[in-house]
Amino acid sequence: MxxxxxxxxxxxxxxxxxxxxxxxxxxxxxxxxxxxxxxxxxxxxxxxxxxxxxxxxxxxxxxxxxxxxxxxxxxxxxxxxxxxxxxxxxxxxxxxxxxxxxxxxxxxxxxxxxxxxxxxxxxxxxxxxxxxxxxxxxxxxxRNAAIAWRARHDPLTRLPNRSCLDAAAVQLSALSIRTGVPAYLLRVRIGNWRRYVDTYGEEIGDQLLGEVGHRLRAASLAPDMAFRLGGADFAIGSLTGDLEDLATSLEILLGGQPVHTAMGALPLDIDIASVRLGALRDALDATRAVLEDDLDYGSRTPQSQPIDIDQLLRDDRITLAFQPIVHAKTGALHHYECLLRLRLPDGRIESAYKVILAAEQSGQVTQLDRRALDLALPFLKDDGDVRLALNVSAGTIADEAASAAYIASLTALGSDAARITIEMTETLALDDPALASSFAAAVRALGCAFAVDDFGSGHTSFRNLLAVEADSIKIDGSLVAGVATDENKQAFIRMMVDLAATFSVQTVAEMVEDHADAIVLARIGVDYLQGYYYGRPVPAPSWPRLSPDAKKTVET
Structure with a gap:
């Protein structure tokens, strides 16, 4: 029909x-x-x-x-x-x-x-x-503000919860380094709380916890912070010159006066354990120890399982992964960043972050830098087109012998050195621009490019950038993620791109994870993009090859 x-x-x-x-x-x-x-x-x-x-x-x-x-x-x-x-x-x-x-x-x-x-x-x-x-x-x-508040606070005590502890520890560590005043994390436990709950019920238990929260909020002055971890456990982050005095003050504050309840005045028994927040790299390990209650109450130094860097190198368990970095406007491959990975005994591959931290603490990070270079060299020799970026630590640059050996290995590459970009963290450019500049000049003389990594995560000025004569800066991923809908991030990145262009420095955006962010970054004028949207780190370089004509177009 x-x-x-x-x-x-x-x-x-x-x-x-x-x-x-x-x-x-x-x-x-x-x-x-x-x-x-x-x-x-x-x-x-x-x-x-x-x-x-x-x-x-x-x-x-x-x-x-x-x-x-x-x-x-x-x-x-x-x-x-x-x-x-x-x-x-x-x-x-x-x-x-x-x-x-x-x-x-x-x-x-x-x-x-x-x-x-x-x-x-x-x-x-x-x-x-x-x-x-x-x-x-x-x-x-x-509603969103209320949800966000509840996600980061304990509604009973109105204190920040355990999800806030990592960031707070890092902030206190940084402040401790700048001021020279020791910083500590303390785990505070109400030792007799469970007995009160079993005897008088949950309502009395909640009243006790609420009063502890009130006392901690009233006594915490910036930059000190208090948190509720759960149950009868709390954490205190404090910048103090006297740990024993702080512990005594907490015992008096929380246990010096009983809590008046319907069941009478109930005294609180206070147990305290602590760990010092040393260098920034120790902050996360310290918070893990506090959160997992891996502390001996009364002992000041939690023990951690050491990582044997030499054994990992002997067992060939340190390997590389390769993540593509592409042209923002064309999406064509420009080069790969070489990232360290740890091969587990069962063959699985995971991040080498903990290994790198352990190597920095033990002074063996120069060995990891050298191993990364040795692992990358065969890929350069096997493929005359591949370009690689390698991270070099402050330890290698500051160690005269390690620095000379690293540069000697690059020198032995001859013209192939022009296909390597050396990446240095922004922190080193800030802490010792003269040392960074000297190393940068040496590797650039061999034909290598030089990049400043994690730019925007610290306080590097463009004056320091000029001092190290960087060929490119890598915009920290925290500024890139979600840039398509964040006009503040767009404005900040646009400023960085404009300033970099003034100094003839190229820009690379890290952590590009979706199409919208990639489009906005290209419109802003970022030169190169890196992130999961274009490829996750893989065991070997793998990207569609360009025709000679297309390659010339991209390179120009």
Whole structure:
């Protein structure tokens, strides 16, 4: 049977739907807490339902103004700058932005809005007609804030929970290094809490824990911090010159006064164990010991299982993995970064992070650097096109003999050295730019390229970057992840790219994990991209080969 076709336009004339009637579309958006608007060159918001937006902001419609200056007067200075910057980037038809900001309503309360807009017409590189939607996200923002707070805090004591401990320990370690004042993590246990719970019930137990939390919150002054680990266990991070005095103060604070309950005044028995936060690399091990209760109460130094670097090297259990680094605009392979990996006794491969930390502590990190170079050399000899990046530690650069031996190995490569990039961490460029500059000059004289790794994770200035004469900087992954939807990250990376270009330095973005981030980074002007979106580290270089003509195009 033939079915008569009815054109969509004919249906639209006979029905009322949000898509066929702008007024109805506006009403539908309003039900979802959204308000459609248009905006011209003068920045005046023209809402589809002005009265509804005025009502939302607790304003009298006849006194409600959405002129550019009046709308910006409702925003904070940072949000005004962010909104103006977003508007200035609408330079072509179809360009869009998504912006979250806080608006002050007629009662002086703050409301969270999301503005999503698109350029519908442009002239002379700027938008002349913009259409978009204002979405009231106040309820969602409050719920998200509550969820985020609950994820990082214990609701009973209102203290940060164990998920916050790692970051806090690293911060205290860094502060300890800068100030020279020792930092400690203490695990505090209410020794008789379980007995009280068994005798009087969970309600009394919760009251005791709540009072402990109250006392710790009242006594903790920055930078010291208190955490609840779970049960009757708490942790204290403290910058102090006298551990014994701190422990005594905690015993007095928590156990000096009983807690008054319906069952009478209940005294608290306080047990304390501690571990010192030394160098930054020790912070995570220290928190693991505290979290896993791997401490002897009364003992100050937890014991850890040593890693025998020499034995791992003799057993050939240190190996390499190769991760591709590609051109941002074409996606074509440029080179691979060589990453150290540990081969387990059962043949599985895992990160060598703990091995590297152990080698740094024992002064054997120079052996790992040399092994990485030795493992990479056969790949250079077997493939005349492959380019590799190798990480060199501060230990190797600072050790005169190890540095000379490393440079001698690079010298023996002859012209093949031009296919190697040496990567140095940003920390070394900051701590000793003269030493870093000397090593950089030596390897660049052999034809190697030189890169500063993890740029943006510390405090390196571009003056130090100039001192080491880096050919490229690798933008730290913490600044890259989620950049497509984070305008603050976009602005920061754009600044880094512009400054790097001024000094003729190329840029590499790490931790690129999705298409949207890759597109934004390419538009910003980042030269190369690295991350799981393009490839995970693999045991051997593997990437589609380019034709000679295509290779010339990419290299130019």
């Amino acid at each position: 033939d079915v008569h076709h009815i054109p969509p336009a004919a249906i639209a004339r006979k029905t009322r739907s949000p898509l066929s009637e702008p007024a109805l579309l506006s009403d539908a958006l309003m039900l979802a807490g959204a308000f459609a608007f248009e905006m011209g060159e003068d920045g005046h918001l023209d809402p589809a339902n002005r009265d509804a937006l005025a009502h939302n902001l607790v304003e009298m419609p006849d006194m409600f103004s959405t002129a550019a200056s009046d709308w910006e007067a409702r925003l904070g200075p940072d949000d005004v700058r962010a909104r103006r910057a977003a508007l200035s980037r609408l330079t072509f038809v179809g360009a869009r932005y998504k912006l979250d900001y806080v608006v002050r309503d007629g009662m002086g309360e703050h409301r969270h809005f999301r503005e999503i807009a698109e350029a519908m017409a442009c002239a002379d590189g700027r938008a002349t007609l913009i259409r978009g939607v204002l979405l009231d996200r106040t309820g969602e923002a409050s």
